[in-house]
Amino acid sequence: MTQLALVIDLNVCVGCHACVTSCKEWNTSGEAGPMSDQNPYGADPSGTFFNRVQTYEVGEFPNTETVHFPKSCLHCEDPPCVPVCPTGASYKRKEDGIVLVDYDKCIACKYCSWACPYGARELDEKQQVMKKCTLCVDRIYDMSMPEADRKPACVKACPTSARLFGDVHDPESVVSVAIREQGGYPLMPEWGTQPSNHYLPRKKTRITLHPDELVRSDNPLKADGREPSTNGNGNGPTLEDASNW
Amino acid sequence: MHPAFSVIFLTTLIGAAQGLFLAMVAVQFHVGVNGFAAPEAVGFYAVGSVISLALLGAGLLASFFHLGHPERAWRAAAQWRTSWLSREVIVLPAFMGMVFLYGVAHWQGMPTLLPALAGVVLAFALFVCTGMIYACLRFLREWHSPLTVLNYTLLGSASGFTLATAFATFSAPHAVRFLGGWAVALTAAAFIGRLASLIRNARLKPKSTLQTAIGIKHPKIVQKTQGFMGGAFNTREFFHGKPVATLRAIKWFFLVASFFVPLLLLGFGGDGAAIFLILAFVIQYAGLLAERWFFFAQANHPQNLYYQSIA
Ligand code: SF4
Ligand code: SF4
Numbered sequence: 001m002t003q004l005a006l007v008i009d010l011n012v013c014v015g016c017h018a019c020v021t022s023c024k025e026w027n028t029s030g031e032a033g034p035m036s037d038q039n040p041y042g043a044d045p046s047g048t049f050f051n052r053v054q055t056y057e058v059g060e061f062p063n064t065e066t067v068h069f070p071k072s073c074l075h076c077e078d079p080p081c082v083p084v085c086p087t088g089a090s091y092k093r094k095e096d097g098i099v100l101v102d103y104d105k106c107i108a109c110k111y112c113s114w115a116c117p118y119g120a121r122e123l124d125e126k127q128q129v130m131k132k133c134t135l136c137v138d139r140i141y142d143m144s145m146p147e148a149d150r151k152p153a154c155v156k157a158c159p160t161s162a163r164l165f166g167d168v169h170d171p172e173s174v175v176s177v178a179i180r181e182q183g184g185y186p187l188m189p190e191w192g193t194q195p196s197n198h199y200l201p202r203k204k205t206r207i208t209l210h211p212d213e214l215v216r217s218d219n220p221l222k223a224d225g226r227e228p229s230t231n232g233n234g235n236g237p238t239l240e241d242a243s244n245w
Numbered sequence: 246m247h248p249a250f251s252v253i254f255l256t257t258l259i260g261a262a263q264g265l266f267l268a269m270v271a272v273q274f275h276v277g278v279n280g281f282a283a284p285e286a287v288g289f290y291a292v293g294s295v296i297s298l299a300l301l302g303a304g305l306l307a308s309f310f311h312l313g314h315p316e317r318a319w320r321a322a323a324q325w326r327t328s329w330l331s332r333e334v335i336v337l338p339a340f341m342g343m344v345f346l347y348g349v350a351h352w353q354g355m356p357t358l359l360p361a362l363a364g365v366v367l368a369f370a371l372f373v374c375t376g377m378i379y380a381c382l383r384f385l386r387e388w389h390s391p392l393t394v395l396n397y398t399l400l401g402s403a404s405g406f407t408l409a410t411a412f413a414t415f416s417a418p419h420a421v422r423f424l425g426g427w428a429v430a431l432t433a434a435a436f437i438g439r440l441a442s443l444i445r446n447a448r449l450k451p452k453s454t455l456q457t458a459i460g461i462k463h464p465k466i467v468q469k470t471q472g473f474m475g476g477a478f479n480t481r482e483f484f485h486g487k488p489v490a491t492l493r494a495i496k497w498f499f500l501v502a503s504f505f506v507p508l509l510l511l512g513f514g515g516d517g518a519a520i521f522l523i524l525a526f527v528i529q530y531a532g533l534l535a536e537r538w539f540f541f542a543q544a545n546h547p548q549n550l551y552y553q554s555i556a
Contacts, residue, residue, distance in 0.1 A: 020472070045475040052472030054551065056455075058463045069459050071472070071551060084381070086321035086331035105320055108313020111330050113482060114246070117384045117453065119548025122478040128313025185460045188547065190452050191384050199460055 003097035004135055005168045005196035007175040007184055008070050011203050013162040015053055015068030022157030023051045030138055036126030048124045050133040073120040073133035074195030075099050081112040098137055103129045117191050168196050247482050248541035251311035257533045258304035262297040263368040264405010266344055269293045270361045272420045287352055288416040294348025301341050329381055333374035340367040372398040386449050387544045392442040399435035404529050406431050407507055411522035429511050436504040453547040468554040480552050485542035495535050502532025
């Protein structure tokens, strides 16, 4: 059974919000209707988003790390938001595990949003229906698009490739491999919701650099004496100078 | 959670209506229909049913204000297999229908046993549905307890019996003492139940933390941005936004108004002094509005962990 999901790499997310804007752009333009904004240019702007990027500071100064944390519906394998819905507007698709809201059935009772521990659902104040991430269900199966584009808009937009998309039930998929090999974890595992989306942890990145790795000895610009050489003040001989009369 | 007035009115109004109905049936089985002269029976049971129906109707009306698409409300009956809200949506009109039949049966002098028994079953079913809507949400830990269902039942019954006592001074004076006794007992039981849940909730330790919310195991994590500068559904729906002092004041108000004052007034009005009994109901109802507000405000949703700092 397929379970589509996102894997978000907190180690490379730079918090640029490209996924947020690209998600909003794609999903506000679809046939499901716009994702309304209230007061977009006023004092207290507010709007409907499927995806938010938050920022946390971990640790104590000066040993702090900034963690950017993209947050959207996790398409739980056992989604508590679905059984509580009185109308059946909220449902989980059998074929690919995507949790969706049928906007034509939703009565905006907000009960599902109470039942989601992650706050992943947002009521569209104008349309008065519950909204949430659809994993771009109207993109990923669109055969009129080139195959490379059949991915959620956020995944396509991410400049650092922090967002991976695939089937977490297929052990060889890019997402399963990432979860397995890079310590992917779910959010709030204590509630047994079994989120399909996973997060990859931050890791320490260290590299050792030797001085001669910083300067290319065969730098062509060196030929006219403009560019640095390796003696530290920029005009000493290089190995090539010595071997290349 | 942000207390919604639609839901506060819905739950308190139908609770009182269910209690009133149970009170009428209790009187019926206690004194037997024959204990009443016919016109008196019409006055108590038929008019009582009308009052109960009016409260239920007002509650139903209030509930529509909670919905973004009230015109589609009929769809809410669809998922009764899994959703307590859906079950409530079915049981509430069924109960209303039964109260109507019960009133008509008394008014027309027809047999009332069947609508009385079916009504009692539906009244309790409705208490269970209403309570379970909240009690079934496992991560809203203040609600996730059998006490929630018990208290919905006791609080609704207490206010309904108080109302029935006040009403009986006009329509069935010889039932006042019986009803008043029950109103006192139920109000006292409701006080114990509510106190138990207050004590339980005060001792709850949160299961989710910022650490489990973002999955970083470090004791010191501070949120720097929540992703937007203005408001959002997440910051409106799940926060009551009132200072702790307000919460505490409302708690004391509801403890006094829903339990102590009505108990005193029920004592004074035991011999049928209508003014005390009417006051008892009005004050108790006001107290229950505050109680319900507090019930919602006190519930701390784990999603709030993600919304602790704006910029
Ligand atoms: S993250 Fe929330 S809205 Fe999404 S499937 Fe899980 S419980 Fe439902
Ligand atoms: S708000 Fe809509 S989707 Fe959510 S529980 Fe109510 S009807 Fe279902």
